[in-house]
Amino acid sequence: MSLSLSTADWLALLTHFATLSLLAVGGAITTVPEMHRFLVTDQRWLTDPQFSSSIALAQAAPGPNVLFVALMGWNVGQNAGGYGFAALGMAVAMTGILVPSTLLTYSAARWSHRNRELRAVRAFKQGMAPLVIALLMATGYLLCVAHDDPRSDWGLWLVTAVSAVLVWRTRIHLLWLLGAGAALGALGWV
Amino acid sequence: MIEAATAPSTLQHRGPGSLTELFWAFTWLALQGFGGVLAVVQRELVERRQWLTLEEFVDEWAVAQILPGPNVVNLSLMLGGRYFGVRGAFAAMAGMLLFPLCVVLLLAVAFAGVADLAAAQGALRGMGAVAAGLITATGLRLLPALRGNTMGPVVCWIAAGATFIAVAMWRFPLAWVLLGLGGPSCLWAWYRLGTASARQQGRPSP
Numbered sequence: 001m002s003l004s005l006s007t008a009d010w011l012a013l014l015t016h017f018a019t020l021s022l023l024a025v026g027g028a029i030t031t032v033p034e035m036h037r038f039l040v041t042d043q044r045w046l047t048d049p050q051f052s053s054s055i056a057l058a059q060a061a062p063g064p065n066v067l068f069v070a071l072m073g074w075n076v077g078q079n080a081g082g083y084g085f086a087a088l089g090m091a092v093a094m095t096g097i098l099v100p101s102t103l104l105t106y107s108a109a110r111w112s113h114r115n116r117e118l119r120a121v122r123a124f125k126q127g128m129a130p131l132v133i134a135l136l137m138a139t140g141y142l143l144c145v146a147h148d149d150p151r152s153d154w155g156l157w158l159v160t161a162v163s164a165v166l167v168w169r170t171r172i173h174l175l176w177l178l179g180a181g182a183a184l185g186a187l188g189w190v
Numbered sequence: 191m192i193e194a195a196t197a198p199s200t201l202q203h204r205g206p207g208s209l210t211e212l213f214w215a216f217t218w219l220a221l222q223g224f225g226g227v228l229a230v231v232q233r234e235l236v237e238r239r240q241w242l243t244l245e246e247f248v249d250e251w252a253v254a255q256i257l258p259g260p261n262v263v264n265l266s267l268m269l270g271g272r273y274f275g276v277r278g279a280f281a282a283m284a285g286m287l288l289f290p291l292c293v294v295l296l297l298a299v300a301f302a303g304v305a306d307l308a309a310a311q312g313a314l315r316g317m318g319a320v321a322a323g324l325i326t327a328t329g330l331r332l333l334p335a336l337r338g339n340t341m342g343p344v345v346c347w348i349a350a351g352a353t354f355i356a357v358a359m360w361r362f363p364l365a366w367v368l369l370g371l372g373g374p375s376c377l378w379a380w381y382r383l384g385t386a387s388a389r390q391q392g393r394p395s396p
Contacts, residue, residue, distance in 0.1 A: 133329050184316045
């Protein structure tokens with residue numbers, strides 16, 4: 001796939017991610033359907049396999065999940081020709097997705113920390129606490145049941161359950177668990 | 191500047207000593223975070239380094255999760271900003287992103303060669319299953335932070351249970367859940383905080 005992108009196209013890429021940055025309540029991953037519509041369906045800057053492998057690789061790699069956006073920018077650039085453009089695409093995509101939300105978060109955090117004794121601020125944090133804890137468990141559950149065939153996927157569910165209990169109840173190092181998961185998967189046992 | 195937390199605490203929590211320490215701490219925990227960094231953040235910063243208490247962590251996480259943008263990046267810049275202002279926010283965020291970005295690019299280039307191998311796909315699948323467990327466990331480990339919650343245990347359990355069902359079972363969009371359940375929950379907390387302080391003021395001082 002080879003593209004020729006004009007300056008206007010690069011700007012469109014930047015503004016697309018910058019808009020999504022402020023809509024991404026619950027993480028950048030929540031805006032994936034919108035990115036797919038723009039990058040794959042409308043603009044045809046990425047192929048479907050490039051789009052999905054960007055997400056899968058960033059999930060598997062260490063670091064924040066938002067790096068899938070960097071890979072999308074990288075792949076758009078590569079389609080436009082070579083590593084130089086790939087680096088540009090990555091920089092444009094990451095700038096877009098990070099700058100608006102960063103500015104907002106920093107100001108909001110400063111404000112809420114300065115006013116942390118205000119009844120409204122305390123009520124917000126206390127009121128949201130059970131929700132955000134439940135959201136973590138819901139995320140784990142959803143990731144687990146993404147594999148939804150009980151006959152072939154019971155092994156994966158077992159791995160999820162065992163690692164959840166081990167991390168909850170013991171101080172075992174997380175890298176051991178991830179290594180074990182990778183080994184079980186590579187050997188074809190799960 | 192955001193000054194360090196001054197709330198009285200029985201345990202003295204120390205923060206990072208320098209911007210460099212902050213940067214490397216976040217680099218190190220980001221590089222351990224396969225399939226999500228939050229589990230590692232909680233382990234490293236609350237349990238191992240003790241830069242903040244479990245309750246403070248939940249407070250910060252509530253704000254980071256509700257604001258738009260990548261959650262753990264938000265969390266890193268909030269925590270960095272708490273200790274060293276703007277420079278701290280940048281140091282923590284750079285630590286969270288810089289090296290992981292290099293790793294993910296190397297992986298993308300390398301994976302292009304082996305993407306079709308069954309073993310490579312299997313390893314990804316196995317690590318994904320572990321990562322799902324890690325996120326669940328992080329939620330479980332944060333539960334004790336609800337003990338001192340002003341809303342009381344029953345309301346906390348109802349709010350948490352309803353959130354789980356709405357998001358995990360019924361797949362409601364997050365924004366609806368935050369408004370529909372978070373709104374009433376915050377209002378209840380606001381009411382309880384009011385009655386608690388009224389009770390304190392009504393009591394004759396010892």
